[in-house]
Amino acid sequence: MTDPSTTHRVWRVGADIDTDALAPGAYMKFGIDEIARHCLQRVRPEFAAQARPGDVLVAGPNFGIGSSREQAAAALVRLGIAAVVAPSFNGLYFRNAFNVGLLLLTCAQAETLAEGERITLDPAAGRIGRVQGEPAELHCDAVPGFLLEMVQAGGLLNVLKQRKSH
Amino acid sequence: MTDPSTTHRVWRVGADIDTDALAPGAYMKFGIDEIARHCLQRVRPEFAAQARPGDVLVAGPNFGIGSSREQAAAALVRLGIAAVVAPSFNGLYFRNAFNVGLLLLTCAQAETLAEGERITLDPAAGRIGRVQGEPAELHCDAVPGFLLEMVQAGGLLNVLKQRKSH
Numbered sequence: 001m002t003d004p005s006t007t008h009r010v011w012r013v014g015a016d017i018d019t020d021a022l023a024p025g026a027y028m029k030f031g032i033d034e035i036a037r038h039c040l041q042r043v044r045p046e047f048a049a050q051a052r053p054g055d056v057l058v059a060g061p062n063f064g065i066g067s068s069r070e071q072a073a074a075a076l077v078r079l080g081i082a083a084v085v086a087p088s089f090n091g092l093y094f095r096n097a098f099n100v101g102l103l104l105l106t107c108a109q110a111e112t113l114a115e116g117e118r119i120t121l122d123p124a125a126g127r128i129g130r131v132q133g134e135p136a137e138l139h140c141d142a143v144p145g146f147l148l149e150m151v152q153a154g155g156l157l158n159v160l161k162q163r164k165s166h
Numbered sequence: 167m168t169d170p171s172t173t174h175r176v177w178r179v180g181a182d183i184d185t186d187a188l189a190p191g192a193y194m195k196f197g198i199d200e201i202a203r204h205c206l207q208r209v210r211p212e213f214a215a216q217a218r219p220g221d222v223l224v225a226g227p228n229f230g231i232g233s234s235r236e237q238a239a240a241a242l243v244r245l246g247i248a249a250v251v252a253p254s255f256n257g258l259y260f261r262n263a264f265n266v267g268l269l270l271l272t273c274a275q276a277e278t279l280a281e282g283e284r285i286t287l288d289p290a291a292g293r294i295g296r297v298q299g300e301p302a303e304l305h306c307d308a309v310p311g312f313l314l315e316m317v318q319a320g321g322l323l324n325v326l327k328q329r330k331s332h
Contacts, residue, residue, distance in 0.1 A: 061254075062254060068307075068308075088227075088254055088256070088257075089257040090254070090257075090272065090307075091255040091256075091259075091260025091270060091272055091307075092260070092272075092307065092310070092313075094257025094258070094260055094261060095257075095260060095261050095264075098261070104257060106256065106257055106258075141234075141256075142234075144234050144258070147258075
């Protein structure tokens with residue numbers, strides 16, 4: 001999913017996306033499949049049905065504010081979202097996201113990306129490439145190896161399991 | 167350190183405090199004691215010498231941006247800083263901080279706190295109390311138990327060691 005040659009389609013949302021928009025409280029008791037079906041319905045009602053594995057969510061600052069519910073990150077993993085790109089993330093959301101295997105890219109210029117455009121991701125190098133559009137490359141915070149390992153393994157628990165079995 | 171009856175003195179800094187301000191690159195090779203002696207010298211030259219254990223650092227948005235160096239959090243632990251309070255933190259800094267036992271409180275109204283005032287902290291409840299000043303209480307994101315456990319143990323490694331010994 002983080003192969004720098006793969007292109008990803010961009011979904012755009014605004015600033016201050018909270019965990020209740022990502023994992024609506026009304027569906028919390030029905031499990032992650034049902035929560036994922038309603039992910040972001042308040043701001044992008046078509047998102048959950050139309051997002052395809054490998055798509056990327058691009059947001060404004062303060063992504064993931066609100067409660068500490070892990071489902072707000074797990075719902076995006078369930079939908080196959082390859083990464084969330086935003087200028088800033090809520091700290092606890094950032095922690096939860098990698099723990100459940102969701103890649104987050106902190107990118108000051110995130111909001112210059114447009115709905116529907118295609119991008120490439122090189123999280124280890126801290127680069128986002130644009131298939132079209134200027135500038136052709138955006139910088140983001142490089143993601144350290146131990147966090148990429150969590151994304152590739154599908155979350156922290158899987159990393160720990162893999163280590164135990166060695 | 168997070169006893170809600172303890173009062174803490176506030177040190178104020180601005181927005182976008184980066185990891186190089188917290189752990190200056192020039193001292194990185196000299197170990198954490200020396201790094202801590204130069205912590206924030208670019209923005210508050212007197213801080214490292216005058217800060218006392220239990221003091222709290224209050225900042226503007228985007229605290230901890232820049233590199234992923236853990237020393238940027240460990241230096242504040244070394245100085246005995248009880249918490250950093252800010253409207254937002256860099257995601258990786260947030261992760262590193264709790265891993266090394268530094269309490270971070272995400273508080274939208276952080277910047278209403280004044281240099282030198284005294285506050286109380288109730289991270290589990292998400293409350294910051296003011297000895298003087300209005301409003302008498304600020305809300306912050308409640309800190310989940312597993313993160314408070316890391317702070318109390320002095321970091322993630324100590325938590326893991328304690329669990330192993332049980």
